Amino acid sequence: MTFRRYTLASAIVASMAASTVQAVELDTQQISGQLFEQNIAEQAFAVEVLDRSDIELLPVSNIADALEWVSGLDVRQRGSGGTQVDLSIRGAGYEQTLILVDGVRMNDPQTGHHNFDLPLVLEDIERIEVVRGPGAGQYGPNGNAGVINLVTRKQVDGRVAGIKLEAGSKDYDRAMISLGKTEGNWSQFAAFSQQKSDSYIRGADLDYTTQQGNYRLVHQNDSHTTVLGLGYMDKGFGAQGFYAGADKRANENTIQRHVYFTHDQRFDNDLRADIAINWRQHDDEFFYLNYAPSEHQTNAWQTRLRLRLANDFALGYEHNQEDIDSTSVTDNRHKRDYSSVFAYGQHDLGVLQLAGSLSYLNYDDGDSYTLPVLGMTIPFAGQQLYLNAGQSARVPTMNDLYLNQTANKGNPDVQAEETTSYELGLRFNLAGALGRLAIFNRETTDAIDYTRTDAEVAAGSAYIARNIESIKTKGLDAEVDISGLLAETGFLKASLSYTRLIQDFTNQYAEARYSQSQFEHQAILSLAYEIIPGLSATSQYKFESRYNQDGYRLWDLGVKQTFDQWHWALAATNVLGTEYIDSGYIEAPLNAYRLEIGAGF
Template sequence: MENKKITTSLVAGLLLATNLFSQELSTITIVSATKSEQSIKDITSNVDVITKQDIEERHFTSVIDALNSLPGITFTSNGGIGSTVSLNLRGSSNNRTLILIDGVKFKDHSSISGTDISSLMVTDIERIEVIKGAQSGIWGADAAAGVINIITKDAKDGFHGFVSTEVGSFDTHKFATQLSYKNEDFDLKFDAQKIESDSFSSQAIRNQYLDVLENDEYDNTTLSLKGNYYINDSAKLNFSVVDIDSLKAYDSSGPNDVLMKNDSNTKIYNLGFEQKYKNHNISFSLEKTKTKRDQQGTTWGVKLTDNETTNVELSDTISYFDNDFLLLGMGAGKDEMDYTKADRTSNFASNKTKYFYATNSNSFGDLILTESLRYDAFDNFDNKLTGKVGAKYNLTSDFSLFANAGTSYSVPLLINNINPWGSTNFNIEPETSKSYDIGFEYEDFKFTYFYQKVDDLIDWYDPTPLNYFNNDAIYINQDGTSKFEGVEISYKRNFLDDFLLSLSYTRLSAKNKDNQYLARRPKDDFKFGLDYYGFKDLHLNINGEYIGDRFEQLDKKGTQTGRYTVWNAVANYTLTKDVTTFLKVENMFDKYYQVVDGYASSPRSVTVGLKYSF
């Protein structure tokens, strides 16, 4: 369980002992594990949570920064802020992890490695829920490795808001504001954020100084509007709109490429209705995500992409007995994508699905059991029946055992089908997978063993790799089974009244069908943090990460990109009850490293910020 004692008041934080810290953990509510609100202590799934306190104290800039604080999650990035990022959850790549924003699917079929979340900045997040392991029995496609749900804050009673500003290295500026209002009839919340940064060169020869290269600047404007209309005490309408507009310069032909820019716009819409009647909680939602990209400056390959994902869903959570419920749901979805190449040729593809699901959860004293089953009917693939079972047994108030097993699948990205770099293939089948995890929690210590096998892996195949004029390369299903297994260990504990220690360790083995270690996955990942609350109004934090062996190519070949430690520090100071400030230093020992060979990572950077709340 990945949580943290609440420290909005630093003075009050000094009085929190370990027993109160443990009580605080049990108050967190999770919605992504079963699509129903449950206390985290009643969840059988393997769950990590990043709370608003974690975010506010560590001052993460992007969602990537926040997620990278958790065990079992690593990233590869092609440069600085806004550059293309690939997420690995327990070694599985982006396309096997479902990304949600307030429960709405965030899917981009134009990125060959899966949905790119590089432009998701931290705005006003309540928490981020990470549900690990096979989740297709609940969420359907693309949840083989897990689900990440980014949940934004709701409006509070009355009129509230804040304005904040930050300045930092690489001529980085950030401005954010929020306004919210809530009464007994409705609530409304508006957020706006602007980030501009000169950043640094995306590409760099290893050990090359970045100050001799051109900068690949980044610009991001994120706007969101969220509200509820309370029809009566048991019914409400809700809606949300998110608009993310970003422009990222990047390198294609070399470190000093000044032509290439990725101009991206994402819009996420949600309209919902909830009705409580006796022991029923009925919910209806209509969701749409649209992403458009323009690769400015390109003279070959893909120029424009246009993605659209639509989903409509109806569900009913039926409560029975004291802590038991049955969730029944049905819905339909559609994914569409088209591209236009620099030579003005184009193509189009789409997927449609209809689905039904059921989840049941029971408490038998100290034993909690959860079962999920889902059926998806596709227009392009064979229909899929997936399921998940989970169990948690509380031996004592401090010690519990848990286990989960499930089946999942990941549909091919539409860019895999229409493949603008070679031959099209509309006969690709979804990847299928089975996974389980087992572990225990004792007080603030958590141990998990996980295992996943993936069949029919979708991969790039070039029958004539030495013939550059023969466009016969294709995406196909590879025969055989890829395997991901390892352990996750985490520990979080108050000691000496004023300190909070956070530690996590992940040991990973990720191998393909030929028993070769997959590239760009670290074998060992150790993350640490130490908070000190012994000064009035001042909170200090040191955190960092050690990456063990990691290689650029299959089977431990190519450049070694691991074996380094990065240290960071944060200082938060409360000027008044309404005004706070902070200082953040990242990579404070100026360690030179590259996560991806040939692509730069950030040298030491410093950020200062000021926030006024009302």
């Protein structure tokens, strides 16, 4: 088994024919979720891919825990096991990260807290694509900081079937079954999982039960690929301390329904046309102190048409419609529509490569946004230098605009966040040690946060959604991977990464609830070692410090043994027993363990 983590650090000299350094073989895997398809090695942006073999080696059982292994991501979980997940990239707000499944939008119009309520089983994912920085702007709104695209399996050799049973501390248990079949041009996939735990905060129960299921029908041949996908998720959990103090009892239940259809038609003259139709419905019931629940239902429709010519030019149109029906927003119902047109192009100038996109968004309230993105790759001393810049926007959620609760209130006058980003990066290969280094700068004006004035603090008033003046973020991402150098000694993975953020908040209010909870430092040491053939061990040691919290250290360990038709695995999280707050007001669960037995993978 080989642990392969496709970072742009491994994409160094593919287009450097004039370089004096001997070229290395590069990754030819393609990014598929954006306006174009292109080899990772040719990207002018910060792109990373976790593929299926990586995920199978990691000691994880859900999408959120898998993303914890990607450097520079701030995966903040209320509870455990992906109960509720807020994901930040490079210090941006969690609602500035765009979530996609097979290239279609999954962000929730009510609140970004529900973006990871995904009707998708981890074992059914083929790869996870991560785009950081300005390159995310070409996906449209809500990608100010980055994009996560979850790509599902589309084809297998004949028939496959798998089952997993898991048990662990805090009354954790999980059962999963996955089926796949390819016959001729047709493929079908189905997967289901149920996960339970008595995760806790001190002195209070925080139980959760999550059920997820998905089905896909795929037809593909030389001329086209067509996918019909269905998904369902039902999750109930104790939400004590999620949005109010940890002494206030609360429970929440969310249900997600998802249907999407995509068709990619390929013509003989390098012309391609694809369409996508996507529907996402999300129900949310929140019980506070066991009173009558606040009930919310959102619907989001997406339709898209794209034309692509030889991967050098793309032109498209997208229309989105969002609505909310809620007992906790003013006037109970709201709806909005927005459309976008976009173009992408790339051009080679000898060893240089230019890439750029231009998107125009128009909302039914009259607001419009023009989002340019430009990138370039340049050979530099036998390595590869890239630069990019772009603009993006994050429109307010329905809660930001219309929420009407005792503790938190929306504001119909709140404006969209607008972000300008720049990045300078280097990918290098020094005697087999692969690395990447990026220096970036991002400024968000009219950043949205829940705020209180001095008078409102004194009166104990509600937090109100408002625009703070700006958040300026500069920092660096760095990673060195020496897996190749140590491969003969048994190491499948050996990397060290570091992210540093320096943020300047121009905030005219006494309190801003979320802005200053981002990390200042993050360092991750990731190791995977093959003890004997089929038996491997993993270790992740992480240090983080935040602007509103002292530094803390987390250490996760795992061991897995694989046989012909079955495997077993043991995972231990937070083995140091570190006390810290990951998100909200609650202390994260302490150390935990999990035993997994699976067959058919």
